Amino acid sequence: MHLKNKRTLLFITAFTFLxxxxxxxxxxxxxxxxxxxxxxxxxxxxxxxxxGITSDVIPPKDYVFKIKTDDTVTGYAYVGQANSMKNVFDYVVFINKDLSIKKTKVLIYREDHGRQIGAQRWLKQFIGLSINKKPVYGENVDAISGATISAKSMTIAVKNVLKTIQKLNNKKLL
Structure with a gap:
């Protein structure tokens, strides 16, 4: 390869990386x-x-955003996917500045069964949980008859969200 081609390739690689x-x-x-x-x-x-916040601690296909109002950080939004019986569902977890959960919401549910996990009555159990008080299915998170897989999956997802938020905070990215 000629020197000119090497420089061009190097420039394209560096530009793509940036x-x-x-x-x-x-x-x-x-x-x-x-x-x-x-x-x-x-x-x-x-x-x-x-x-958007980017880091190697954020799992692939998940997203973390700072929410700003009037140029002040109001909180954080963590958007991810969790498994249901045969598919996945999309959810968002809103995190307060003190790193506790403000609200959770199931955004897109793709199954015929298990939709009960999208009910705010069930999701409000996660409000206030934090890196110091994580969700545990069957203990501080109620089970749902007919939505066991999705309910367990959402509980695990929220627990993982809190772990990721803690890692991002430790890296001073929040």
Whole structure:
């Protein structure tokens, strides 16, 4: 390979790396609309900005965003997927600045059975949990008859969200 070709290849590689490193994570459009609506409802405002957080501690296919109102961090949104019986469902967990859970919401559920986990009556069990008080299915999180797999999966997902938030906080990324 000629020197000119090596330089060109090096430039393209470096430019691509920079684009990936500074590019904020992007949700699919349908999911982004649901997240925006959930943020508006949870925080009582239509005026907010999302700023993506990237780190190797965030699992693939999961997203973490700072929620800002008037250039002040209001909280964080963690968007992920969890397993249901035959498919996956999308959820969001809103985290307060003190790293406790403000609210959880199932955004897209793709099964005919187990939809009960999307009920706010069940999801409110997660409010207030934090890195110091994690969810445990059957102890501080109630079981749901007919939605056992999804309920366990959501509980594990929230526990993992809190672990990831703790790691991001330890890395001073929050």
């Amino acid at each position: 684009l990936l490193a500074f590019n904020s994570p992007q949700l699919p459009e349908k999911l982004q609309k649901k997240v925006n609506a959930a943020i508006s409802y949870a925080y009582g405002t239509e005026s907010f900005k999302l700023s």
